[in-house]
Amino acid sequence: MPELPEVETVCRGLRGFLEHHTLTDVVVRRRDLRIPIPSDFEARLRGRTVQQLSRRAKYILGFLDGDDVLIAHLGMSGRLFGYRAGDPKRPTEPAKHDHVWLRTEEDTLLCYTDPRRFGLLTLCPKNKLAEHPLLKDLGIEPLSAELTPRFLSDALSRKQVPIKVALLDQAVIVGIGNIYASEILFRAHISPLRPASSLTPTERAALCPSIVAILQRAIDAGGSTLRDYVQADGELGSFQDLFAVYDREGTPCQRRACRGTIQRIVQAARATYFCPSCQH
DNA sequence: CGTACACCCTGGCCGC
DNA sequence: TGCGGCCAGGGTGTAC
Structure with a gap:
């Protein structure tokens, strides 16, 4: 699905749901995405506050309090939906390809959906982000002064x-x-x-x-x-x-x-x- | 090293 | 209605 403009749009939209909010509940229904969701994913996310959401290439990065950064990629068919408490469209049961559900302290629900599972969700310590295999060989950002x-x-x-x-x-x-x-x-x-x-x-x-x-x-x-x-x-x-x-x-x-x-x-x-x- | 290609996976659509 | 083939916004591993 997503190229830079779509990822940027999703990232901006997610800020209102996630930035400065605390993850109270993490449910993983399928771990076998492009990269398997790590076994300690839930434990490392639960109770963490999202300090900042940003985009690098086609990745969404969620900087958490504590040591970790949440790395999300949508592959070809991935989507991230946020639903406020009381939103009539908010699901009560996970859809077929909802692989991860997150909730915040104000009862926002965040659904990660990806039928083809070319996307990924993982965590990386902040001090190792620059050397992460997914990120270390990325080129320049086109909407930056680097593009000349x-x-x-x-x-x-x-x-x-x-x-x-x-x-x-x-x-x-x-x-x-x-x-x-x-x-x-x-x-x-x-x-x-x-x-x-x-x-x-x-x-x-x-x-x-x-x-x-x-x-x-x-x-x-x-x-x-x-x-x-x-x-x-x-x-x-x-x-x-x-x-x-x-x-x-x-x-x-x-x-x-x-x-x-x-x-x-x-x-x-x-x-x-x-x-x-x-x-x- | 750079390049070419198969492959990962599911679902929708089209033609038969 | 069913089935096979093809297509889809991404990225990687392997072989040359």
């Missing part, structure tokens, strides 16, 4: 893979997933088929503002709602209405004065959408 034309030039000049595949590489820039990679390249007028190292300095420079603009606009829209993705409070994201190319195979290119038709191709076993007429 200079950085992109250096990083892309050494890569032989197509630029679309390079944008998905979380060791270079984090947070870009399969939807936004196509949208970014459309905005930058760059063909997804171009080897990353073949981009001219001008094209590499054009990529930076496209990355920022697409991700920021998607965050502003509350992320994209495909199939049944919803935010932490159940609201729908709307960036899917602004897709220029993703999932639009066969439709006319929206670019002014372009008469092209959006094509779907497969790269690294994943769908890529682009306009062959105005992306070169």
Whole structure:
């Protein structure tokens, strides 16, 4: 499900439920997620107060009082829902794929749901976070000052893979997933088929503002709602209405004065959408 | 080292 | 209605 804009949206939505609140109850129904939930997970969480929620790449990090950080990843199909006491939508029984239920001292219920179980929930001591295997090789945050034309030039000049595949590489820039990679390249007028190292300095420079603009606009829209993705409070994201190319195979290119038709191709076993007429 | 590919898992949809 | 095949927003282990 989630790329950076969706994870950022979920993280922001969860703050009102979790930040400065204490976990009073932890129930794990399935431990065999992508990484097994540790056996001492419940004991280490119970009674802890969430001091701060933040996002790193596509991970949500919950900094607790005490030694630990809660690490959450939503994989392809993971969701996190918060329900206040008295919310009519609040479930009384776990749904089929509700793997973890958390409660806070004010009786907020937090449900972690993930049918495909590509996501994960785990804990890491704060002083080992930087060296955690899931986090230690992550690249730069695209919505930070680290993203510069200079950085992109250096990083892309050494890569032989197509630029679309390079944008998905979380060791270079984090947070870009399969939807936004196509949208970014459309905005930058760059063909997804171009080897990353073949981009001219001008094209590499054009990529930076496209990355920022697409991700920021998607965050502003509350992320994209495909199939049944919803935010932490159940609201729908709307960036899917602004897709220029993703999932639009066969439709006319929206670019002014372009008469092209959006094509779907497969790269690294994943769908890529682009306009062959105005992306070169 | 970088790259290519299979695989992890469940569910929805489409065609027969 | 049932079934097989394909697809899905992510990430990793393995083989070259």
